[in-house]
Amino acid sequence: MDPSRDNPIVRFTTFWWGIGTFFIFAALLAVIWLFARSEPETLEDAAAKPRYATKAKIDAAQAAALPDAAIEAAVPVVAQKLAASKPVAVEVPGQIVPGSETAKKLADAPKVDTSAIDKATAAADTPIDPAQMEAGKAEYMICGACHGQNGEGTPAGPPLAGSEWVTGPVSNLVLIQMRGLTGPITVAGKEYTFPAGMFPLGLGDKQIADVLTYIRNSFGNKASAVTVEQVTPLRGEVGKPQLTEAELTKP
Numbered sequence: 658m659d660p661s662r663d664n665p666i667v668r669f670t671t672f673w674w675g676i677g678t679f680f681i682f683a684a685l686l687a688v689i690w691l692f693a694r695s696e697p698e699t700l701e702d703a704a705a706k707p708r709y710a711t712k713a714k715i716d717a718a719q720a721a722a723l724p725d726a727a728i729e730a731a732v733p734v735v736a737q738k739l740a741a742s743k744p745v746a747v748e749v750p751g752q753i754v755p756g757s758e759t760a761k762k763l764a765d766a767p768k769v770d771t772s773a774i775d776k777a778t779a780a781a782d783t784p785i786d787p788a789q790m791e792a793g794k795a796e797y798m799i800c801g802a803c804h805g806q807n808g809e810g811t812p813a814g815p816p817l818a819g820s821e822w823v824t825g826p827v828s829n830l831v832l833i834q835m836r837g838l839t840g841p842i843t844v845a846g847k848e849y850t851f852p853a854g855m856f857p858l859g860l861g862d863k864q865i866a867d868v869l870t871y872i873r874n875s876f877g878n879k880a881s882a883v884t885v886e887q888v889t890p891l892r893g894e895v896g897k898p899q900l901t902e903a904e905l906t907k908p
């Protein structure tokens with residue numbers, strides 16, 4: 658060692674510089690440790706980790722199978738196909754598409770002559786077959802949803818009890834079953850309006866004859882039975898637009 662440096666003051670200063678440098682490094686390490694340490698792991702975190710890993714794997718697999726770019730490219734093609742599709746005429750009456758050629762042809766068809774059907778109506782006091790009433794009662798379950806189980810009417814349908822339409826011409830009732838009914842309708846002196854009206858329920862000829870016989874002889878109503886022979890001639894009406902009150906025969 659240089660003899661000139663061998664003096665107590667220099668030794669003293671060097672000693673304290675040494676200590677100081679050590680503490681500066683210690684302080685630096687402490688700061689790094691403070692920022693670098695992570696939160697202590699809870700049990701929930703530990704349990705969630707494999708789930709996150711699995712989700713990441715699934716996301717990656719899905720992204721690889723159907724990339725966003727592919728979806729974006731498909732959207733205009735699908736949209737174009739949807740915009741270009743037009744209603745197709747179907748020959749099955751129950752599947753006639755509104756606005757199709759078939760529907761237009763049916764709407765423009767001349768009004769059918771129903772006088773023969775109404776002429777075939779028996780006198781009101783002709784006895785009613787109890788078996789037909791039973792069968793009609795079973796069919797009526799569905800009508801009761803809108804017209805009330807006792808024909809009293811509900812917010813979804815006008816009353817059948819005391820309705821002049823129900824005890825009036827049979828052809829009206831059959832036509833309503835085949836085509837439905839829309840627009841304001843006056844029943845027993847009161848006008849009713851229902852937003853969608855009534856749609857045909859797709860019942861068979863015998864079911865229609867039975868249910869109409871039932872409503873004509875229930876809820877205080879009294880009228881002749883309806884026969885299948887009065888229903889069948891109006892089968893061709895299915896698919897025509899909903900009727901309005903003006904198209905019905907006045908009771």
Ligand code: HEC
Nearest residue numbers: 799800803813814815816820822838839840842851854855
């Ligand atoms: C989804 C509800 C609904 C069902 C089900 C329904 N109707 Fe109707 N019905 C109506 C509505 C609504 C009207 C009135 C239509 C209009 O002019 O807007 C109506 C009108 C009538 C009318 C003429 C008006 C009157 O009150 O006399 C008769 C008759 C009738 N329905 C019989 C039936 C029979 C029979 C059935 C079961 C086979 C039936 N309806 C099932 C809703 C329904």
